[in-house]
Amino acid sequence: MTISAKAERTEAVSELKRSLILAAARRVFESEGLDRASIRAIAREAGYTAGAIYFYFPSKEAIYGAILQELIGRLVESVERAVVDAKKPEQRFQLATLAFFDFFAEDPRDLDFGFYLFGGGMRPHGISREADAALNESLLRSLAPVSEAARQCGFDADEARACAASAFAHAVGLLLLKHTRRIRIFALEPRVLMEMYAQSVAIQFEGRCKTMAV
Structure with missing residues (x-):
């Protein structure tokens, strides 16, 4: 050899x-x-x-951080895969938002890890500030297709960031309702609600893009 x-x-x-x-x-x-x-x-x-x-x-905290990094890496790949064939910004937004939701909907434990629910509550716990910052950067990368779609429709940087934050908040909120089963009080399916949200924003994107084209 x-x-x-x-x-x-x-x-x-x-x-x-x-x-x-x-x-x-x-x-x-x-x-x-x-x-x-x-x-x-x-x-x-x-x-x-x-x-x-x-x-x-070097420590169990380093192991926990490595698990989180691997998880977010898979999330980024999943979202990027979902939008690869998107032809229009509004389509890109819908596909990216639903891919983000579907990734965490598939395995509740991924959501627990991604939001430190195994680490003492919904806050960074057990990893360094540097590691948490790197993970947040990777998480933002998973939402990049959402921001990019907004920019393509003429939104400025702050508006695009707000679009990404809104998509993130809707997805996480519905995922928590789904995994805690609190969604039952509304007798509704979280995936359907996520689709409704994504479609309503996509319609706004489409209108903005048409305005730009005039």
Whole structure:
């Protein structure tokens, strides 16, 4: 085996071990929460020693941050995939907004992790300010197609940012109602409500674009 082949194999093994640790840690965080989880528990779940875990991550908080980064990375990819064939800004807005909603609707645990519900409430908890800032930046990237659609229709930077914030707020609010089952008091489907919201804003976008074209 050549030196290059050995290096590639070592890297592949290292990446596999890292992914197994993250998967095990996620299960531990889900059952214990960030505060009660420990490196020892994560190591036991992964089938490694605590020393092996520390070789890849300096702390359980670093593991939690890595899980969040991976989650938001998948979210960005999902939204970008959804809008790739969009022909018009209003279409781009609808597809991006619904893709954001659908990503977190598919697995409630992703929403819990994304909003630190396993870390002691809906606030950054257990990761550094730098890591939280990086995650927020990635989250904004997932909403970039929404802002871009608004800019294409003639909205200024502040208006485009407000459009993204509104889409984000609607999606998260409906997701929380869905996953806590509070939506039942309205006897309505959250996905249908999200579609209604996306369509109403898309109509506004369409009108704005037509005004620009005149």
